[in-house]
Amino acid sequence: MSQTITEPMEKPSETEEPSSTSLPDHQNWIAAQDLLREKLIREDSFTWKIPEDRSDSEEGLLRYIGGVDISFSKDDPSMACGTLVVLDLRTLQVVYEDFSLVNIRVPYVPGFLAFREAPILLEILEKMKKSGSSFYPQLLMVDGNGILHPRGFGLACHLGVEANLPTIGIGKNLHHVDGLNQSRVRELLEAGENSCKDFINLVGCSGHIWGAAMRSTQGSIKPIFISIGHRISLQTALRLVQMTCKYRVPEPTRQADIRSRDYIRKLKMNARMKFLIGETYLNWKQMLQMCCKP
DNA sequence: GCGACAG
DNA sequence: ATCTTGTCGC
Numbered sequence: 365m366s367q368t369i370t371e372p373m374e375k376p377s378e379t380e381e382p383s384s385t386s387l388p389d390h391q392n393w394i395a396a397q398d399l400l401r402e403k404l405i406r407e408d409s410f411t412w413k414i415p416e417d418r419s420d421s422e423e424g425l426l427r428y429i430g431g432v433d434i435s436f437s438k439d440d441p442s443m444a445c446g447t448l449v450v451l452d453l454r455t456l457q458v459v460y461e462d463f464s465l466v467n468i469r470v471p472y473v474p475g476f477l478a479f480r481e482a483p484i485l486l487e488i489l490e491k492m493k494k495s496g497s498s499f500y501p502q503l504l505m506v507d508g509n510g511i512l513h514p515r516g517f518g519l520a521c522h523l524g525v526e527a528n529l530p531t532i533g534i535g536k537n538l539h540h541v542d543g544l545n546q547s548r549v550r551e552l553l554e555a556g557e558n559s560c561k562d563f564i565n566l567v568g569c570s571g572h573i574w575g576a577a578m579r580s581t582q583g584s585i586k587p588i589f590i591s592i593g594h595r596i597s598l599q600t601a602l603r604l605v606q607m608t609c610k611y612r613v614p615e616p617t618r619q620a621d622i623r624s625r626d627y628i629r630k631l632k633m634n635a636r637m638k639f640l641i642g643e644t645y646l647n648w649k650q651m652l653q654m655c656c657k658p
Numbered sequence: 659g660c661g662a663c664a665g
Numbered sequence: 666a667t668c669t670t671g672t673c674g675c
Contacts, residue, residue: 472666481665509664537664
């Protein structure tokens with residue numbers, strides 16, 4: 365309609381360089397989210413069943429749960445380590461892990477986290493799928509929100525739709541939406557405490573339920589925020605989070621977080637050694653072996 | 659107009 | 666997200 369044609373030499377190419385038209389149009393991102401959201405499934409949509417107890421070994425049960433996270437290097441904030449782990453629900457042990465080191469140019473903008481983090485995570489998932497691993501996750505827990513999002517389509521939804529996997533959003537901080545804020549959550553939590561619930565629904569001003577706040581560990585004051593991503597109901601999501609919570613954050617995302625940070629740390633260590641030793645460079649594993657040999 | 663805003 | 670030491674408690 366009111367499109368101005370005053371842009372100087374705008375390339376119509378599809379290369380997504382944030383330098384081209386980043387300022388005026390998060391509109392493109394909004395349009396993409398609105399489009400993808402039409403594919404979102406907000407109810408249980410999977411073939412597996414949840415095991416009654418950990419020793420249950422029937423066929424067709426949920427067993428492999430993925431967790432994804434990305435950590436960054438302080439030294440070089442464009443360097444990111446995307447991480448995928450898969451845990452066996454029976455033991456809560458990691459049975460698969462993979463990392464991908466990439467340079468991320470897209471900035472973090474609240475409400476648009478997926479455009480920064482989803483591409484690398486999808487790539488790791490795709491790689492695993494093509495490898496034919498028998499551990500390919502039946503469900504994914506995501507470090508970031510699902511429908512608890514200004515447009516009801518956070519990173520967990522985005523990943524779920526694009527990978528066609530059931531996903532659960534795990535937030536460690538509240539994204540303020542529909543009048544929900546820290547004090548509102550405190551009110552809700554304290555009100556729910558009397559009814560002995562370990563989670564409370566996040567009801568916004570509009571009456572819409574965006575997810576749940578949950579004190580996953582007894583004695584933890586700070587809640588986590590659970591919202592559905594894709595192909596799962598909030599009730600099921602909450603049940604699965606509770607099944608996988610040894611600490612405040614459920615194991616899949618917690619392990620992804622820990623190992624991702626660890627990977628970056630080892631990388632820095634490696635770089636430091638490289639600098640100190642110079643041309644006779646050894647990798648850190650060799651270095652540790654040499655140091656530890658009597 | 660100003661502030662708030664997952665990771 | 667990242668930086669950063671010790672500290673208090675079970």
